[in-house]
Each structure stands twice: as C-alpha cells, then as structure tokens.
Amino acid sequence: MKNEDFIKIALNSKFYQNKFYGLNLNDWSGIPITTKEELRKCDAYDLIGTDFKKIATYHETSGTTGTPTSSWYSFKDSDQEAKVIINSHINLSSNDLLLNRFPFAIALPPFILFWACQKVNAGHIAVDKASSITPIARVIEIIQRSNPSIIALPPAEAEILAESAFRKGITLPTPNLRALIIAGDLSTSTRRKYLEKLWGVQVFDLFGSTETGGLFMTCKNGQHHINHPNLKVEVVDSNFKPLGHNLKGHCILSSAREGMPLLKYFNHDIVEIKDNFNCDCGDNSPILIHYGRDDNVLNIKGMEFTLADIQDIVYSMPIVPFIWKIHVYDDNLIFEYQLSRKHSSLNFAKEDIDKYLYDKLRVPVYSKPCQLITDDDLTSKPIFSKFGHIVKH
Numbered sequence: 001m002k003n004e005d006f007i008k009i010a011l012n013s014k015f016y017q018n019k020f021y022g023l024n025l026n027d028w029s030g031i032p033i034t035t036k037e038e039l040r041k042c043d044a045y046d047l048i049g050t051d052f053k054k055i056a057t058y059h060e061t062s063g064t065t066g067t068p069t070s071s072w073y074s075f076k077d078s079d080q081e082a083k084v085i086i087n088s089h090i091n092l093s094s095n096d097l098l099l100n101r102f103p104f105a106i107a108l109p110p111f112i113l114f115w116a117c118q119k120v121n122a123g124h125i126a127v128d129k130a131s132s133i134t135p136i137a138r139v140i141e142i143i144q145r146s147n148p149s150i151i152a153l154p155p156a157e158a159e160i161l162a163e164s165a166f167r168k169g170i171t172l173p174t175p176n177l178r179a180l181i182i183a184g185d186l187s188t189s190t191r192r193k194y195l196e197k198l199w200g201v202q203v204f205d206l207f208g209s210t211e212t213g214g215l216f217m218t219c220k221n222g223q224h225h226i227n228h229p230n231l232k233v234e235v236v237d238s239n240f241k242p243l244g245h246n247l248k249g250h251c252i253l254s255s256a257r258e259g260m261p262l263l264k265y266f267n268h269d270i271v272e273i274k275d276n277f278n279c280d281c282g283d284n285s286p287i288l289i290h291y292g293r294d295d296n297v298l299n300i301k302g303m304e305f306t307l308a309d310i311q312d313i314v315y316s317m318p319i320v321p322f323i324w325k326i327h328v329y330d331d332n333l334i335f336e337y338q339l340s341r342k343h344s345s346l347n348f349a350k351e352d353i354d355k356y357l358y359d360k361l362r363v364p365v366y367s368k369p370c371q372l373i374t375d376d377d378l379t380s381k382p383i384f385s386k387f388g389h390i391v392k393h
C-alpha cells in the first residue's frame, strides 16, 4: 500500500482530521508521529475511521501501563483479522477443534481466533483465562474430554498449564493436539522452542496489539514475515530518524484498518526489520524481530538488556523454571523462580543459577527460589491478573 493511501484512510477519522489540520502531508518524513498519550486523551469516538454502522467490536488495551486506549474494529476488519490466522502455515481447517484460553472481556486475541474458526468451519471451545468458570483444573478436564487439535493461549499460560497437567499425571501432547497458538506477550524464538519441547507440538506466535490488530503469524520456520496487506512498519531511533533495515530501534506502525486507522503510531516496541535472513517457507518478505517493550529494557551498571535478551538467557538455562520473575534494582537484580515439580529431585541449586545468570549478564544477580504460584492456584483457582516477568523498584 502506498503512503498516500495510508494518509487518505487515516483522514477518515476525526482524530486525524484534527491532528493534521493545516499540515502539509505531501512529505511522509515530515508527518508527525502518533503517540499512545494522544490516543488516551482523545474522545474514543474520534478514533473511528468509518461509518458507525460498520463497527463490529470495541476493545481496550489492558491498562497495565497507564490509562487504557480504545480500539474499534469494523466487520471488514474482523475478516482481515481472521485472514492473518487462516492464511498462515497453521492451516486451520474444519478438521480442527481449537481451545481458546484468551480472556474474552475487552481483549482482542480471543475474537481473532473465534472469527478465524467461524470462517473455516473449525470447532471452537471458549475457556476464558480470566473467568472464574474456567479455572486451570477445569480446563485440564475439558482438554481431556474434548482432545482439541489446537490450544491458543498466552505463553505464560502455556507454561502454567503444562505444569498443572504434569501434576495431574497427564502426558503432553494430549491426543489429537498438533499446535499451540500463542499471543499477547513477548516470546522469543528461544522461548518458543522451549514451549515446543514442553508441549511436544509446533508453536505459532501471533504478533500484534489491541490498537493495530493481529499482524503477523510466525511461518512454519518460526519467522514473523512482514506480509500484512494494510500495514507499514518503520524502525526509528530515539529522535524518530529512520533507521532502515537490520538495525534495532523503535517501532512505528501505520495501519489502514477501517475501524481505527493509525498513522506513524509509536507503539513502544523495540524491533528490527531483517532482510538478510534465510527462510525457505516460500515467503520472501522481510521479517520482524521483536525485542520487547521499551519500558521493559533493563539498564543496570552501564549494561542494557531487552526483555528478549533476558528471555533468551532464562529459556536456555540447563533447567528452565516453570515460572520466574526479575526484580530490578539500581545495582542488582533478584531472580525469583519456581522449578517444575518434575525437576524437584534434580541437583540444580540456587548457587548454580546465580553463577549461570552472572556469567550471562555480568551484573550482580541473586536468585531466590520461591512459590510464585501456589499449588492451589495451579489446580483449583483461576489466575486473574496478567503475569509480568519484570518488576522495577
């Protein structure tokens, strides 16, 4: 899609008519970026880019990092969202039964999956992660009764569910299971490989956001090809100067989504567009590497780590804890972890973890075994809040 088409579609919303009033839009580089703050402050209805009669759903960001942002989807958008799944290598079909663990309240991912299932006549089971009706124990029972072929869930939930299954004596993969779809939180290729080993099936990752929609599903080789028809991705430095390809920087997205168009949206993700890569999946478009959000970058004693750096280190540990959390202080880190019960008899001490992490990070790090999730939560009660890996003090 050409730059002028993105501009034309953006001008369908009152928000952009006001923002761009009197501006010369002929020079793309001179067009100001759109910030999260602007979206938060404006009237939700000013963001709509089409006739209200065409609106299908309304969503909001989780609000974990501030006031939530509104996001509107038209019926046409819901078709496009479904296509991102349907056109991917997961080959969703009427032979599938998809168990959907994403929370249906406010969030977007569960709907993308439901829309996709409806389009190809695939079976669908809603087991909302945030609902008290479907705690983990109930989900395990439903998996055992229904034997879904695909399970869709946030990556941390995949780790928690696997531990719960282990404690109930269930072997993974369960019968018929052929793939996981993960979305919602960062998952590097190292973490995805760990999940593939844990579950014994292929893992597909859907990259996107509430504001922009589902954008890229990993190909069969685990790459996020930039192949969305209505999207432009740019990488810029901290002064918003374009960096081009093969350099890490801030992500700027332009989306010609009918319900809510966005132009040069600064989404706080740290990314890189790579065009010098090898992927034999048949898609030659460049790939997007996601390093996590800028507020998850750790700066400690002159060293900088993205959440992707941290994930790659943690998910390469000789024994990966089934759940973990890093507390960031001015001059040290505290790594809290809980090992899977299947590793309880192994000789892997706190000192081994301290040494492993220090060798990789080269900053003072203290590890601390602790119970991040109680036995009760794993087997009976729902976990309501989103699990965060980084806590800054």
Ligand SMILES: [Zn+2]
Pocket (backbone or CB within 6 Å): 219, 220, 221, 222, 223, 225, 279, 280, 281, 282, 283
């Ligand atoms: Zn590929």
